[in-house]
Amino acid sequence: MAKKIKKTIPWFLVLLLIGLAVGIGLNLGETWVQADEATTSVTVGNVLPSITVPADDSSTCDSPTDVGSDVTFTATATDANGDEWKILVCETAGTTGVACTGAQWCVSSSVSSGSPASCSHTVVAGDYNNGAWFVYACDSTGCTADDNTYSPFNVNREPDFSDISVPAADPGQNIVFTATASDPDHNGDGCTADEVELYICDAAGADATSGCTGGTELCHAVLTGSNPTCDYSVTIPTAHGPNNYYPYVFDTHGMPAGAGIQGVAAQYTVNDVAPIVTSVILDDGGPIALNLKGSTTDIAAVSTDVTDNNGCEDITEATAVIYLTSKGDSCAADDNNCYQIDTGNCVKTACDGASDAVCTYTCTAALKYYADPTDTSSTWSGDTWSAEITASDESGSGSKIGDTPVDLQTNTALDVTETIAYGTVAAGQDTGSDNETTTVVNYGNSPIDNELYGIDMTGPATITIDVGQQHYALIAFTYGTGDTALKLEASKDTVDIEATKPTSTTPDVSDNILWGIEIPGGKASGEYTGTNTFTALVDTDDW
Known part of the structure; x- marks a missing residue:
């Protein structure tokens, strides 16, 4: 059986044939297209910005944002379309378009994709503890929310x-x-x-x-x-x-x-507080020694420590009382035992202005010569003298009685008529019932008796008349009858006169001693003089 052989046309021949055919067609008047176009279309969708985790200006418990101050919100977002974006912060969740559905706290200006944006909100008291705050990244068409919600930023409200x-x-x-x-x-x-x-x-x-x-x-x-x-x-x-x-x-x-x-x-x-008197010293600590009749004795009660805690200038006045202690500081004024000292006789010193609280007051009384004595010679020997100072301001007063009372000394003193003039008396004669008088005035502050003595009277050629030729008595007498012969100092007598303690300046407290003299025969004629001495003694029986 004979084999059949299958033959194929080479590819380059095919192409050649096609080209020839086209060329023939052109040559025959036919139209042929070498290239053509097709229209394309596509819609690019808008992608909302994508936001990173936002921040609220680092407001913390330890460093909160005060009401009235601004809190700044910051975030960064990217836009897939490359659009600009802005940050939007809302009090409540939700947006409508590019705005908060509820209250808007703040919105930024638009920035480019990938750039940070920020906006600020002025804090009010109502922002405190009000729930989450909500942040959005928005382009021109809409907003996208962060995936998280945030607790309130820390708000500090005023106390x-x-x-x-x-x-x-x-x-x-x-x-x-x-x-x-x-x-x-x-x-x-x-x-x-x-x-x-x-x-x-x-x-x-x-x-x-x-x-x-x-x-x-x-x-x-x-x-x-x-x-x-x-x-x-x-x-x-x-x-x-x-x-x-x-x-x-x-x-x-x-x-x-x-x-x-x-x-x-x-x-x-x-408050307005009353002054305080801390110490009082009477007569520098005493004892008090008085002047005799005819003058007074200035005796001072002094406090070097009068304090007013509102300032020593706040003290308006001071008064004082110097008194026989047994009479008490409320005693009625009496020159014998109570001296009330008014403001005019209390002087403030040592006050050095508004910054000084302490001053000195010196209150002075003129004690009479007959003020009651308190030493061992007196009937008030168990008593003393005291002083109290009272300082006052508009709010009240403060008083202090001295801590150390003092004694007032007894003065025994007298004054007598300066002369005893017997006149002319013949030798071998006396004055009979014709008496001379000496008045004894009490000049002290105690009852007194009179201690009495004399000396011989001396005349011409130093001839003397014996002191005993002078006789005295407290009542009128006829010489040699009811009288007493004057003695020398060695044998002096105490005469019990009636001169009680004075209790006022007038009238004088006094008594009289009457005198007579006999001139022995054979005394030469002429003037004879001598001295009789009168001495005051405390009459302890006559207080």
């Missing part, structure tokens, strides 16, 4: 400061400032509850870091839960009356309390 209590106080005591103050920021959000502190300044201006900036700090209460209180010790001396102060309350983070009484001038009151 509440509604009142302050400041009772009055005396100098040397404490003025207690108690503020009605607290802080609304509690620990319910995981932060420690805020506390409050108090500054009291004497001039306007304070901050939590430096304290009082406009003046001097009076006191400071450190951070406490509520109602801070601090004490200011009122210096001595301090004038009585109102004094300005300025209160400031701050919270844990240094935020000041709001308007109201924060930093507003107010006043605390320093």
